[in-house]
Amino acid sequence: MDDVVCKAVAFVVRPQPDGARELLVYTWLDAPDDALRLPGGTLQAGETPETALLRELREEVGAFQFSIVRKLGVQRYFKSFIGKNVERHDFLVSVDEALPDGFEHADPDIPAGEPNVIQLHWIGSSQLEQIDEEHRASINAAYVPEFFILD
DSSP states (O other), X not given: OTTEEEEEEEEEEEEOTTSOEEEEEEEETTOTTSOBBOSEEEOOTTOOHHHHHHHHHHHHHOXXXXXXXXXXXXXXXXXXXXXXXXXXXXXXXXXSSOOOSEEEEEOTTSOTTSOOEEXXXXXXXXXXXXXXXXXXXXXXXXXXXXXXXXX
């Protein structure tokens, strides 16, 4: 299975005062026109998907407190950009404190001299077309109903 890359992705959802839900997304500061992505990344040797997910959230979002609500599922597909098969573990995540509506964070694991600043913000269900197809394909009411419910 050397040709399989294992990843963990966070579907971080927060409620709004009107009962609608928002999803945390990001893009790179030096590429603001790129499609939006969900926080997450590749598992390191010996990591479980849950451990990798929480590490990636710290790296990409910052030192906020997150809780895994539940595992949404596992997606398997070929990613031509890297030329490998991907096994992606998706999790519904809640944030245990208030996050700003928009903020930047420098990923400490990116080598010096490479772009490392991530721009994060929240989007509603009417903005899903802005998300990269790799993630957008899984954002539906059957897979993550918590994003589509109203209080």
